[in-house]
Amino acid sequence: MQQFEQERSNFPRIHDLLATTEELRRQLVQLVQETGSLSNDTVVELSQRLDQYILAIQNRMNEGKKQT
Numbered sequence: 001m002q003q004f005e006q007e008r009s010n011f012p013r014i015h016d017l018l019a020t021t022e023e024l025r026r027q028l029v030q031l032v033q034e035t036g037s038l039s040n041d042t043v044v045e046l047s048q049r050l051d052q053y054i055l056a057i058q059n060r061m062n063e064g065k066k067q068t
Contacts, residue, residue: 014060021053 028046
């Protein structure tokens with residue numbers, strides 16, 4: 001979680017969050033193909049990291065709706 005907070009603070013624009021999310025998604029797909037497992041520890045960790053980015057995007061989008 002701490003790693004996510006440090007990384008997220010480097011992405012003030014939602015475009016940057018989206019790009020990072022897409023890269024993490026690509027890495028996750030590749031890792032699942034390589035390991036052949038959804039329960040591999042590394043796969044789970046990467047999936048949880050991706051989840052954090054998805055939530056950050058949703059929060060940013062909700063913040064934008066509140067401001068309009």
